[in-house]
Amino acid sequence: MRRVSERIGVHVLRVACILASSVIVFIAIAIIVGALPILTSRGLELFSRTWDPNSGKYGILPFIAGSLFVVGVALMIAIPIGVLSALFVVEYSPRKIREFLESLFQVNFSIPSVIYGFWALVFIVPLLRESIQPFLSSTLGFIPLFSGKPRGFGVMAAGLVLAIMITPLIVAISIEVMKLVPEELKLSAYAIGASKTEVAFKITLRVAFPGIAAAILLSLGRAIGETMAVLWVTGNVAIIPKSLFDPCYVLTSVLVNEFGASVGDPYHTSALFAVALILLLISVVFVAISKMIILHMERKFRGRK
Amino acid sequence: MRKKLKDSIASILLGSITILAISPLIFIVSTLIGMGLKYLSWELVSTYPKNLGREGGIFNALAGSFILIAVSVTISLPLCLLAAIYLTEFLRDRRIKTIINSLVEILAGVPSIVFGIFGYYLFVYIFGFGFSLLSASLTLSLMMIPIMMRTIEETLKLVPQEIKMSAYALGASEWETAWSVTIRQAAPGIVTGVLLAIGRILGETAPLILTTGYNFRTPQSFLEGVATLTFTMYEYIELGAAYPELMGKAAATGILLISIILLVDFITLYLSKKLTKTILI
Numbered sequence: 001m002r003r004v005s006e007r008i009g010v011h012v013l014r015v016a017c018i019l020a021s022s023v024i025v026f027i028a029i030a031i032i033v034g035a036l037p038i039l040t041s042r043g044l045e046l047f048s049r050t051w052d053p054n055s056g057k058y059g060i061l062p063f064i065a066g067s068l069f070v071v072g073v074a075l076m077i078a079i080p081i082g083v084l085s086a087l088f089v090v091e092y093s094p095r096k097i098r099e100f101l102e103s104l105f106q107v108n109f110s111i112p113s114v115i116y117g118f119w120a121l122v123f124i125v126p127l128l129r130e131s132i133q134p135f136l137s138s139t140l141g142f143i144p145l146f147s148g149k150p151r152g153f154g155v156m157a158a159g160l161v162l163a164i165m166i167t168p169l170i171v172a173i174s175i176e177v178m179k180l181v182p183e184e185l186k187l188s189a190y191a192i193g194a195s196k197t198e199v200a201f202k203i204t205l206r207v208a209f210p211g212i213a214a215a216i217l218l219s220l221g222r223a224i225g226e227t228m229a230v231l232w233v234t235g236n237v238a239i240i241p242k243s244l245f246d247p248c249y250v251l252t253s254v255l256v257n258e259f260g261a262s263v264g265d266p267y268h269t270s271a272l273f274a275v276a277l278i279l280l281l282i283s284v285v286f287v288a289i290s291k292m293i294i295l296h297m298e299r300k301f302r303g304r305k
Numbered sequence: 306m307r308k309k310l311k312d313s314i315a316s317i318l319l320g321s322i323t324i325l326a327i328s329p330l331i332f333i334v335s336t337l338i339g340m341g342l343k344y345l346s347w348e349l350v351s352t353y354p355k356n357l358g359r360e361g362g363i364f365n366a367l368a369g370s371f372i373l374i375a376v377s378v379t380i381s382l383p384l385c386l387l388a389a390i391y392l393t394e395f396l397r398d399r400r401i402k403t404i405i406n407s408l409v410e411i412l413a414g415v416p417s418i419v420f421g422i423f424g425y426y427l428f429v430y431i432f433g434f435g436f437s438l439l440s441a442s443l444t445l446s447l448m449m450i451p452i453m454m455r456t457i458e459e460t461l462k463l464v465p466q467e468i469k470m471s472a473y474a475l476g477a478s479e480w481e482t483a484w485s486v487t488i489r490q491a492a493p494g495i496v497t498g499v500l501l502a503i504g505r506i507l508g509e510t511a512p513l514i515l516t517t518g519y520n521f522r523t524p525q526s527f528l529e530g531v532a533t534l535t536f537t538m539y540e541y542i543e544l545g546a547a548y549p550e551l552m553g554k555a556a557a558t559g560i561l562l563i564s565i566i567l568l569v570d571f572i573t574l575y576l577s578k579k580l581t582k583t584i585l586i
Contacts, residue, residue, distance in 0.1 A: 006480040010395055015517040016387035017396070020450050021405040027423045034426065085326040088319035104327050110570045111333065112508025114535050115559045118542055119333045122340065122552065164329040173325060195308035197315040225416025227511035234543060252418045256514055259422060263430060276422045280415060287414030288407075 027070040031280060032274030046274060051238040052255075053262070058271035062238040066155075066248035069241050071223045073159025074166060078219065081163075081210055082170030083205075089171070090178040091200040096258065102175065108168035116229040125152040125233055127161075133245060147209035153235035156244040161229050166219035169228060172205035173218065177294065178204050178212025214293035221286030225279055227252040251279050251300065337563070341556030349557060354521050358541060359548055363558055366537040368523045370565075373442055373531055374503055382445035382499060389457040394483040408428025409566055413451035420448050421512035429516055436518030439527040444516045445509065449502040456501055461487060497576045504569040508562070510535040534562040 038046060040059060048059030089101050129152030140146040181204050189199045205212075235247025236257065255272055262268040348362050355361035396402055424444030434440040464487050472482040488495075518530025519540055532540075541555035 002480075006478060009480055010391070013395060016384050017391040017405065020384055020388040020454055021408040022445050023406050023450060024415065027412075027415065027419065027568060030423055030426060031419070081322055081326050084319050085323040088316075088323045092316045092319055093323075099325070101323065103331065106574075107567070110504070110508075110566045111330075111563060112509070112510065112535060112566065114510040115333065115337070115563065118538060118555060118559060119469035121542065122369060122556075123332065123336050167326050192491050196312045197308075200315070204452055207361055225418065227418045228539070229466070238454065252511070255418050255422060260423060261516060267346050275424070276419050280419050282421075283416050284414050288411060291410060301586055 026107075026290050028280065031277050035270060035277045037269035038274050041267070046271065049240060051249075053258070053265065053268045056267065056288065058267060058269065060251075060275055060278075062240050063249055063251045063254050063275060065240040066234065067224055067250040069155050069248060070158040070162060070234065070250055073155060073244065074162035074223050075216065075220060077163035077283060078167045078170055079216055081271075082167045082215075082219075083174055085175035086171045086178060086212075087200055087205060089175055091196065091204055102172075105168045105175075108165075109172075113165070113226060113228040113269055116161055116165050117232055120157060121227060121232040124157050124160055127205075128152045128157055137245070144242065145244055148243045150245060151235065151247065153233055154245055154247040155241050157233040157235070157249070158248070159244075160232060162223045164224050164228060165229055169219045169222065170212075170293070171213050173206070173215035173294070174212050177215070177297060178208045180211065181207045182298060197213060199231040208297075210293050211297045214297075215291035217286045217290035217293075221283040221290070224282040224286075225252065227256060231256060251275050255279075316486070317496040334563075337532050337556050338530040339556075340553050341441065341558075341560050344553045344557035345560060349562070357544070357548075358521075358537075358551060363532075363534070363537055363554070363561075365521055365523060366532045366534045366558065367561070369520065369532040369536075370507065370534045372524065373438065373445065373517070373533055374506065375569055376438065376442035376527075377445040377449060377506065378499060378503065380442060381449040381502070384446075385450055385453040385457055385498075386495070389454050389461055390483055390488070392454075392457055393461040394479065394487060397524055409451050413455075415438075416511075417448065417509055418511040418515075420444055421515035423447075423533050424512055425515040435528060436516065437528045438517065438524045441513055441517035441531060444512050445506050448509065448512065449506055452505055453498050457491070457495050460491040460498065463494065464490040494577065497573055500569055500573045504566055504573060507566050507569065508535060510539055514539060517556030532567075538562070 014137055042058065046058060047061050047064075048057075049061050050057045050059045051062055058299055064125070085207055088096055093101060103263050129150055133150030133152065133156070135145050139149070185207060186199050189203050230250055231253050232249055236245040236249050236252060236253055238254075239246070240251045241248040255275060258268070346362075350362060350367055351364055352362035353364050392402060392405060396405075421444065424440060424447070428434045428440035428443050429436060432440075434443075456519040468486060468490060469482050472486045473479075477486070513533060513536045517536060518531070519536065520532045522531040524531045536560050538555045541551040541558065545555060
């Protein structure tokens, strides 16, 4: 008797396991099915430049361009700062300060994205509008990237807040992978007379490079999928931004602002599903690749020890 | 000597970059306190909002957050627990294990707004639950799966093989061993996993915008809307252009939200440093 009930029990467990692991499959199917009507009826027209649901124009290129531009700006700022900070924590800081720094970076993960968004709205936007952007446009205004009216809202504000958000992530993962660099490698470099700086840049940074690349990919995936931090600061204008001062509209924001109201207009909903599909693909691919690299590095170095 | 000099210059340079990287944290916290401190009061945390939130407190959001989390955990925990037990104790095929683990891993990378779209479409629209506590907690319970399942799995794996072996030697079946030996050993780790998931999910906003309606009271049924701390911030910021005092209240809500999340995260970190680290990344 005991056997039978146990066998049923194991079946229940199996069903739970299949359910939990197939959530991602359901999500993917739902979103692909949702996006099908617009993909089959408009095809490549979907990637045109005009988004105007009222007149039936569903070009999502402005959102793709907006997201890429904003995330590009964020990475340009976050990569050097994040990687160099990690290098400082691992190679230069004394042991006691190191733990303190690590936990300070950890605190950043506890701050919800809606708070970053709020702060960006009340702090970054006025700062950019009142001082930074007027200064940049008077000194570097001849470069197209810095042209336009200093509005505060736009690519620059969103890029900045995303950079601030993903820097701790880059730091934390880079620290983890830099710690994986075998001590023997560093010691042998010291033994032949290398300085701290040489070890840091020529050994640690180089050996940890794949892991750092993984950290960057992971934060790229996170940044593209980030919603609340950028919602209020991009300006939400569906144009293709050409300057850092231009307003823009990102993939996630249009979903928040329009999805609820779109139901009842099948093509509008479907176009938004297509936006969600792009988001899903980008973030899943980047996150998957980066996790694979990290796993590979861990195996390589932990295995050797 | 020249190398020493170079080292200290590099150290100072990199050190200042590190300070630069940390400084936004200070700016964020001080902005929140500067704007929100004068709104923090006993009235704020103990009374319902009046007049669209312009007067009264945010008790609806505080209670709503806890209700929503409680319901989501109640849905998600049993599922994750059963799935993790199957994965670690009963599933032998390594290939299937890898597939399941990578599917869960991929789920962890899905942006929260996509969960919102899915939740809206499936629960609000197709199932007809409307903007409600039920739709919101079902959506959040899906988002909890990756963190919860992975932490529980990691803890179950840590239970020493010898303990299980001794149970088998006493004639216990796999089933009995799993439930009366392994699970008990792993109980503290499972608590950590749940807390970790709660800490993550407390800060979610995007999926809630599409699944929970707002509610100026505490919901009386599963089909009523529910307010949360994050969603209240969203609402107040959206209305903030018209009513500036709501921005102050949003900041005060933010202070409460951060304090609660930090508290949960510190407890988690205290319970298990190693577990927390493996999951964060």
